[in-house]
Amino acid sequence: MKNLFLLLLLNVLSVGIFAQFITLTPAGAGGDDSVVLTFDATQGNGELVGASKVYMHHGVITSSPTGTAWQYVIGNWGQDDGIGEMTPVAGQPNKWQLAFTPSVRTYFNVPAGENIFRISGVFRSADGNTKGTIAPGNYGWGTCADNLDLYVNLNNANYLQINAPLTDESFIFQGQPITISATASSPVTSMKIWIDAGSGYVQRAAVTSGTTIQHAYFPTASGNISIKFTATINGEDLEIVRQHSIVILPTSVIQPLPAGVQAGINYNAADPTRATLVLQAPGKSIAYVAGDFNSWTTQAAYQMRKTPDGQFFWLELTGLIPGQPYVFQYWVDGTIKIGDPYADQVADPWNDSFIDAATYPGGLPAYDHPEFGVATVLQTGQTPYTWAASENAWQRPDINHAVIYELLIRDFIGDHTYKGLRDTLAYLRNLGVDAIEIMPFNEFEGNESWGYNPNYFFATDKYYGPKEEVKRLIEAAHQEGLAVIMDIVMNHAYGTNPMVKLYFDQAANKPAANNPWFNRDHVGQYQWGYDWNHESGYTQAFLDRLNAYWIEEFHIDGYRFDFTKGFTNYAPNGSVDGFDQSRINILERMADALWDVDPDAYIILEHWSPQAEEQILGNYGMKMWANRSYDFVPAVTGTNTGSFQNLNTTTHVQFFDSHDEQRIAWHALNESLANANYDGRDPLIAYERLKLAAAFAFLSPGPKMIWQFDELGYNIDINFNGRVGNKPLPWGPDGLGYYEDPLRRYIYDAYQGILDVRRAMGPANLASATTNHKFTGETRRLSYDMSDTDLVLIGNFGLTASAINPAFTQTGTWYDYFSGETIDVTSTTANRNLEAGEWHIYTTTRLSDGLPNVVATYSNPVTITPYPFTQNQEITIRFDATKAFPGETAGLVGAAKVYIHSGVVLDPASNDLVNVVGNLVDDGVGQMTEVSDDIWEITLTPAAYYGLTEDQEALQLSMTFRDEDNTNVGLGFRNSVIYFNVESDDPFITIEPAAFTIDDPITITFNAQRGNRELVGASKVYFHSSVDVTDTTTPWNTGWNNVTGNWGQDDGVGQMTQVPGQPNKWQITLTPRSYYGLNTGDVVYWIPAVFRNADGSIKGTGTPGPIEHGLIHTSQDFFLRNQLVVGTDDALHAGLDFRLYPNPAKGAVQVVLDGFEGDYQLQVLDLTGRPLHRERLQLNGFPNQQHTLQLGSMPAGMYLVRLVGDTQTVTKELLKW
Structure with a gap:
């Protein structure tokens, strides 16, 4: 009851807060009244505040007071055509009105007698790109649904609701009744059913109490009737009239199926004026063929014959014009209208009009019957495709070691066509892949899609072009040496699928229990x-026919089957996650049938099942998808968890991202760790680390996969424009320019080189080699000892220089593939030093003369002390001329003078420098001091040096270096301008008050200028959060159980407020009890939080480890700690310093003490203040005194390390992973 009361309280608060989001005038108006609807754009998500125009896309709900099925819709989404345009309210900015006059009924043209329960709507901008909405829930004016559609309630105190019939027509056999029924909103004193069959209304049923009435009507002939319901409810007389058409169906003619035909369209090879249509529909009573050839009517000549076993209906069409496309459907049992499930072309009345002639030359057959739904096309006299002779010699690459390139045609090529992809095959061939895996291209619902919403499985999707172009594409791919793998979905189908529609329970909105192909209910939790x-x-x-069809008709080389985990009816406790022998049997049966057609066809499964099950399927010859992002992303971002073990397995197609994962480049550029001189988020560094990851992935044997444009470092967020929405192209006139960017082209070149090495070595040879690999840690290694050429790959995934035993297989000469250099190995195990991100491919045979500039080791010629720093701190900038790139000059090694030419960046939206200091002449402004050979320094305080005013906050320092007359220069890595971030003077996160109860209002402030600074300049920031009411040191395991916020939704829930005068600071004030729905007695120990932009595509975070008020986890989530431990720390005395490293730590941590002298106690405490460890230290006052603190078996979590002396107590937070 307590929880119920709290929920009701929250709902009341919500109604109070957002009561004026929508207002109806007059209040309590009904469907027959004149109504004015007012929308306040300042409420809800506020997205339409300041809009110059607001439209309401709107309709009405006639089904029930809680219905959501829009009817009588007005508006053209995304069109600025005046239809549904609202009027601004005079003198009240951001308020908009729409008048429904002379009544709601007349405005929407709703027939008299039909109930109007609600007005449905969406408020939008003129172009439809922005919506004004509110958090889902119930409000005083109505409801906001989960999909953010709005439903405004009208007054319906007394009403009648028709329960049956719900359609305008009934198809029945002679002697069958039609059920007629209705329900009243309140008990009646009279309710009657009247029927007019042509001679006037006749009363058929009557009740004088209750709320329901029903009648079984037995018509004697086909025709139209009028049904009238009358009732008296609470003294009000009501009447509803419905027109209804009745068709009494004839019986089917029973006749055997002609010889040589099967379900689908059967063309007559000898007579192109004939075709036999066969529909498999067991248990159905009657079927007609309707289409262009009979004006879409049910005619006796087009009634299909029924086979004696009741399995099939069939009809031979005659008099067809050879080469002419005919659009047709099967009309079954009067109400079911479907296309042919086996047709190779679909006619879509809703989407075909958006496919232009450039995409589909010759145009599509006219079909404008949305009332009938999706239809299909038959065309006799088609010219068979003539395959090139090269198809006879085609040999598929070995799937056990193939490199597969996954692509989505829509987002891969600007014209989104099969032909466009064919013209781009050379790009893929040159890259060095063995196969292309094309995301689903059989017919799916709509045009813009990933394709995982299939409806017609034998038809190619027309949005990509004609079916002949698919054959040309596959033929050309084979000529380029590329196999073609079809991504296909047989886990599920969508609602316009003909076999779903043929047996469908409309009332339950699910397949009927007697559907031969589909389960009535989903099996398992994935739906x-x-x-x-x-x-x-x-x-x-x-399925067997489908698999054979694409192999035989289109020469597909194999399939990637989507979510085969769902190929089962076994789900104990509602889960399909466990080992399932029945699923193994199903898949092995399918594989056998497919391999009977083509013994070498590829079968790849997206299976995600227990390892034991996948091993059985792998041993049977199928391949499983294997997502290794959990191993590669930490390596690329520098956290270095995970392992490269088992990359060599041949039973799994391994990848570090696919269409379902966030891009590895996105992770690298948004989540990488950093130190003073090496920031993994810097594109110059991230691109090199992407190459490093690719080397380890693709120089391991076994099948591998590349997701499109990884070879260009594509880093667009997966949720950009919605998860399955169109993503920008990397090339072309409207593209991102990636292909034209030399630095990104180097990634392509590196992929190309790595795959060249893979091909030269032979992945099968790598698989049989003697190996000495190192799969984990910051430095990693692949070492192959083979009979001919040996291979060693070494790389450093860390953020600092580190050494590795390269495990060379022999002494002597080795060749560096990318540099072209030779090295003389005198010891196979002598450590080699690698800078952060440095990597090398060494072989005992020269495979290249080097690829200049493709791979480079990052070095920064500048260090700044201290780092990080604020603009008000004094810093020393040190420039090492030996590490600088010279541009097109001789560089600054040996220069007599060196100047720093620098400025600051103030605008987060650009890299433009302001307050530049330096004149490019020998005037002393910016002159540095040489402190040793080619090492130059300058000391400055940024605020003073660059003349910053009190209200200016520097985001970055930018610098280049020159000699006295600007003849020679020193630049950063790859001749770049050098940037350093300037830390904000203020903390990352503050909580006021720092210690609080669940009833205390708290203010959380987020400083976007700290950490990764991804939200600097954001127009909105959201606080996506939870509370952890358990006393734990590992809140990442328990904390996300009380979430407030809707990820990726710009709905106002968790929206922060910009701090006045500080555009990169954001605040939110909340009371934990009401905000998170907590109960009396609850204690908040942690607040897990993510700070995001409006659509969730960008997060503001930082380097994992402790921060003031909590920590940043490796997941990049914040965990903010309620200050439950009350301790007194003294400010550090002058000359003292206390540091912990590494922090976070695993097994041991170094306690570094500067200047402490005397007896001290070193304590480790948990967050409640409970001591876990104590020891005495005798300190001598020297700098850099180090003590190793063993963390032992302490579980992962947050701890306090406290140093206690007679006159000084200081505490540091320590995070143990």
Whole structure:
């Protein structure tokens, strides 16, 4: 009851807060009244504040007071055409009105007698790109649904609701009744059913109490009737009238199936004026063919014959014009209208009009019957495709070691066509891949899609072009040496699929229990579309025919089957995650049938099942997808958890990202760690680390996969424009320019080189080699000892220089593939030093003369002490001329004078320098001091040096270096301008008060200028958060159980407020009890939090480790600690310093003490203040005194390390992973 009361309280608060989001005038208006609707754009998400125009895309709900099915819709989404345009309220900015006059009914043209329960709507900008909405929930004016559609309630105190019939027509057989029923909103004193069959209304049923009435009507002939319901409710007389059409169906003619035909369209090879249509529809009563050839009517001549076993209906069409496309459907049992499940072309009345002639030359057949839904096309006399002779000699690459390139045609090539992809095959061939895996291109719902919403499985999707172009594409790919793998979905189908529609329970909105192909309910917890029943012989026969069709008709080389984990009817406790022998049997049966057609066809499964099950399937000859992002992303970002072990398995196609994962380049550029001289988020560094990851991935044997444009460092967020929305191209006139960017082209060149090495060595040879690999840690290694050429790959994934035993297989001469240099190995185990991000491919045979500039080791010629620093700190900038790039000059090694030419960046939206100091002449401004050979320094305080005013906050320092007459220069890595971030003077996060109860209002302030600074300049910042009410040192395991916030939604929930005068600081004030729905007695120990932009594509975070008020976890999440431990620390006395490193730590941590002298106690405490460890230290006052603190078996979590002396107590937070 307590929780219920709290929920009701929250709902009341929500209604109070947002009561004026929508207002109806007059209040309590009904569907027959004149109504004015007012929208306040300042409420809710506020996205339309300041809009010059606001539209309401709107309709009405006629089904029930809580219905959501829009009817009588007005508006053209995304069009600025005046339809639904609202009027600004005079003198009230950001308020907009729409008048429904002379009544709601007349405005929407709703027939008299039809109930109007709600107005449905969406407020949008003129172009439809922005919506004004509110958090889902119930409000005083109505409801905001989970999809953010709005439903405004109208007054319906007394009403009648028709329960049956719900359609405008009934198809029945002679002697069958039609059920007629209605429900009243309140008990009636009279309710009647009247029917007019042509001679006037006749009363058929009556009640004088209750709320329901029903009648079974037995028509004697086809025709139209008028049904009238009358009732008296609370003294009000009501009447509803419905027109209804009745068709009494004839019986089917029973006749065997002609010889040589099967389900689908059967063309007559001898007579192109004939075709036989066969529909498999067991248990159905009657079927017609309707289409262009009979004006879309049910005619006796087009009634299909029914086979004696009741399995099939068939009809031979005659008089067809050869070469002419005909659009047609099967009309089954009067109400079901479907296309042919086996047709190779679909006619879509909603989407085909958006496919232009450039995409589909010759145009699509006209079909404008949205009332019938999706149809299909038959065309006799088609010219068979003539395959090139090269197809006879085609040999598929060995799938055990193939490198596969996954792509989505829509986002890969600007014209999104099969032809465009064919013209781009050379790009993929030159890259060095063996196969392309094309995301689903059989017909799917809509045009813009990933394709995992299939409806017609034998048709190519027309948004990419005609079916002939698919054949040309595959033929050309084979000629380039590329296999073609079809990504196909047989886990589920969507609602326009003909076999879903043929047996569908409309009332339950799910497949009927007697559907031969689909389960009535989803099996297991993963649910998309409608669930294929893979235990059914009908489904198995369909799948076998489908697999054979694409192999035989299109020369596909194999399949990647989407989510085969769902190929089961076994889900104990509602889960399909466990080992499942029945699923193994289903897949092995499918594989056998496919391999009977083509013994060498590839079968790749997206399976995600227990290792034991996947091993069985792998041993059977199938391949499983294996997502290794959990190993590669930490390596690339510098956290260096995870392992490269088992990269050599041949049963799994391994990858570090796919269409379902965030890009590895996105992780690198947004989440990488940094230190004073090496920031993994810097593109110059990140690009080199991406190459390093690719080397370890692709120089391991076994099948591998590349997701499109990884070879260009594509880093667009997966949620950009929605997860499955269009992503910008890397090339072309409207593209991102990646392909034209030399630095990104170097990534392509590196991939190309790595795959060249893979090909030269032979992945099968690598698989049989003697190995001495190192799979974990900052430095890693692959070492192959083979009969001919040996290979060693070494790399440093750390952020600082480190040494590694390269495990060379022999002494003597080795060749560096990318540099072209030779090295003389005198010891196979002598350590080699690697800078951060440095890597090398060494072979005992020269494989290249080097690829200049493709791979380079990052070095920064500048160090700044201290680092990080603020603009008000004195800093020393040290320049090492030997590490600088010279541009197109001789460089600054040996220069007599060196000047720093520098400025600051103030605008987060650009890298433009302001307050530049330096005149490019020998005037002493910016002159540095040489402190040793080619090492130059200058000491300055940024605020003073660059003349910053009190209200200016520097985001970065930018610098280059020159000699006295600017003849020679010193630049950063790859001749870049050098930038250093300037820390804000203020903390990353503050909580006021720092210690609080659940009833205390607290203010959390986020400083976007700290950490990765990704939210600097953001227009909105959201606080996505939870509370942890458990006393724990590992809140990342328990903390996310009370989430407030809707990720990626710009709905106002958790939206922060910009601090006045400080554009990069954001605040939110909340009371934990009400904000998180807590109970009396709850204690907040931690607040897990993520700070994000409006759409969730960008997060503000920092380097994992302790921060004031908590920590940043390796997940990049913040965990903010309620200051439950009350301790007194003294300010550090002058000359003293206390540091912990590494922090976070694993096994041991170094306690570094400067200047402490005398007896001290070193304590380790948990966050409640409970001591876990104590020891005495005798300190001598020297700098850099070090003591090793063993963390032992202490579990991962946050701890306090406290140094206690007679006159000084100081505490540091320590994070143990």
